[in-house]
Amino acid sequence: MSDLESEPAVDAGTEAAEATPARKRPKPGERRIQILQTLASMLEQPGAERITTAALAARLEVSEAALYRHFASKAQMFEGLIEFIESSVFTLVNQIVEREGSGSVQAQRVVTMVLQFGEKNPGMTRVMVGDALVFEHERLTARMNQFFDRVESQLRQSLRAAADAAGSATPTVDANALASALTSLIVGRLQRYARSGFRRQPTEHLELALARLT
Numbered sequence: 001m002s003d004l005e006s007e008p009a010v011d012a013g014t015e016a017a018e019a020t021p022a023r024k025r026p027k028p029g030e031r032r033i034q035i036l037q038t039l040a041s042m043l044e045q046p047g048a049e050r051i052t053t054a055a056l057a058a059r060l061e062v063s064e065a066a067l068y069r070h071f072a073s074k075a076q077m078f079e080g081l082i083e084f085i086e087s088s089v090f091t092l093v094n095q096i097v098e099r100e101g102s103g104s105v106q107a108q109r110v111v112t113m114v115l116q117f118g119e120k121n122p123g124m125t126r127v128m129v130g131d132a133l134v135f136e137h138e139r140l141t142a143r144m145n146q147f148f149d150r151v152e153s154q155l156r157q158s159l160r161a162a163a164d165a166a167g168s169a170t171p172t173v174d175a176n177a178l179a180s181a182l183t184s185l186i187v188g189r190l191q192r193y194a195r196s197g198f199r200r201q202p203t204e205h206l207e208l209a210l211a212r213l214t
Contacts, residue, residue: 032070036080043123050135075137103162108210115202118190122198129191155179
């Protein structure tokens with residue numbers, strides 16, 4: 001029986017029933033997290049680019065109606081995953097920028113961190129590269145594109161500072177070109193990771209690649 005469904009009435013005179021502790025139901029916030037964790041886990045499975053709410057409900061052993069008590073639509077569930085990706089990655093980006101004075105090293109660490117995040121969260125990687133969003137609302141793909149635009153913007157800022165420090169005559173042009181190349185590296189490696197069934201690690205030979213690029 002679903003944790004979200006109501007329990008049948010218990011005869012107060014039945015000693016056995018009195019001795020059995022009431023089943024603890026998760027709080028609404030906890031159930032939302034459980035739904036998102038399960039969705040992310042299902043996205044890790046081969047061929048799981050499209051997941052129905054019926055399959056998700058079956059995995060959670062609840063009704064589809066129970067899912068919609070916490071999310072208005074499947075698109076909103078994916079938005080929850082995207083919010084987690086954004087919050088996790090940009091919190092770490094801010095920490096890197098605050099702690100590291102060198103713009104070049106900032107850029108290297110941001111690229112490494114995003115790829116490590118994808119490597120550790122394969123289900124999220126399918127969302128990041130859009131494979132899991134193909135059959136969903138187009139606003140989700142647009143939001144994920146904006147995520148990579150933000151990453152590229154930060155890379156431009158870091159690399160502009162590095163170009164200035166190196167005495168470049170065209171620091172903005174240099175930073176824009178290199179930030180674009182590094183963002184393409186991130187997206188390409190994450191796509192290869194997802195489409196290889198998570199066999200090709202996005203961080204393989206990364207140190208050498210970043211040393212050559214930056």
